[in-house]
Amino acid sequence: MEAAVTAEGLSKKYGDFQALDDVSLSVPQGTVLGVLGPNGAGKTTTVRILSTLLTPDTGRATVAGFDVVAKPGEVRKRIGLTGQYAAVDERLTGRENLELIGVLLHQGRRTARTRAAELLEQFELTDAADKPAKNYSGGMRRRLDLAASLVGRPPVLFLDEPTTGLDLTSRLTLWRMVREQVDSGVTVLLTTQYLEEADQLAHRVAVIDKGRLIADGTPDELKRKVGGDRIEVSVADTADLPAVTRALAATGVERPVVDEESRTVSVALTGGIKVIATVSAELEAAGVEPVDFAVRRSSLDDVFLALTGQPTITPGPGAPSEEQAEKQKEVQPA
Known part of the structure; x- marks a missing residue:
């Protein structure tokens, strides 16, 4: 199966802090790669490089067949990105948010309206379509954010901790919607701190710790490594x-x-x-x-404990995001 995303020997430093160290990944078309790791492990840095927001110090990566450094514009045409925080405009309604993105993608107003209506229905937001996004619940905002990343029908989707802070019902709903995208042929790279999330969604799992890739395989393969x-x-x-x-x-x-x-x-x-x-x-x-x-x-919790010595990576209340953790390390290198 042809790979939709590849990374070979990616490295990135922030001052003296080595955020990524020789990381290599491959995501076959129409599959989900779950990237696990504690805060500051390098997950968000990996996503930023693959989505052309950062340039690696060394290494090479391709997305949808295009080099992320040599052809960033071509990569951006073919990806959707949902970050750790909802990026919708709270003053606009859900419909207006999606239509605006369609217009910015040069779809034309009529096509943008049609696509927005399709996504609002698909993500169960039709009843709230004409309400300001500031009145949406956390789960609704994340669904709107995911819908926004799909306006351009990208073949590759990057999800950076998309369900952090959501209640169980909202997480289950988002999981179902991600599965629907994969069933339609979309390739997904998912970073998460929820081990259950990777177990539920990922065809393969990559574990990153302290900037290095320490394990890669299917969930069952990794579980067998720690005793089955x-x-x-x-x-x-x-x-x-x-x-x-x-x-x-x-x-x-x-x-x-x-x-x-x-x-x-x-x-x-x-x-x-x-x-x-x-x-x-x-x-x-x-x-x-x-x-x-x-x-x-054996669970992925057992795998993570065996590989890193840490019992869990699920963040507690008030825990910093990886992005915040990495910024802290830029100021005070570990």
Whole structure:
């Protein structure tokens, strides 16, 4: 499958701070690449370079077949960009925002009106189309922002943390709308701090930490690298933990992990349903009645912890965006 976005050896410095260090990526047409990383990791810098807003110090990148440095104008004709903050004019209505972008893209007023109406319906904003954007909820603004990036029907879409700060319902709605774009053939590069978001949307995931690409693969490939599926057994009484540990140790794969606080023992599952049956029989023979017996798949949280040593990258309230983090490092290099 032909790549819609490629990056080879991208590097970028802000003073003494190395924002990107030899990053290479590839996004096949009609797929989603999720780029994960903590604040300041280099995600936004990557998007800025690929969308022609920054020039790399070294390396080369192409978008829709055009070099981002040599042919920035051609790249801009073929991309849509939704940044970390909604870029709509709050004084204009939703309809006026979209029509204005159409006119600026030289679509002509009639075509701009038609396209705006299509997008308002597609993004479930028709009822609020003639209200000022300042009266929109956060989720509605993000939907309008995404619609604005699609006025020109770009084949490549960059989404830089598009759902940060949204409630769950708004996030789910935006996810559905992104999937609809991909189903229509649009290629998406998505940066996110929500591991679940990458798991839901991305065909492949790239993990960036401290400006370097440290992992790249499908979500399932990355999960398998940190152990795949695990059997977890929870009991009501800590006195049963030794018996559970012995039962799980009989699988012979690895030493079971015991969490006394949650009264849970877990071990890697590599033998399929036969191992589950064996463990169940061992527990029954030992007279142990589990509170919970489950097979749990490794998550992208597990992947991120294994790769970076950080338990999570989901930002808390008041956490700075990557853009803010990088600006802080420009002033005070790490």
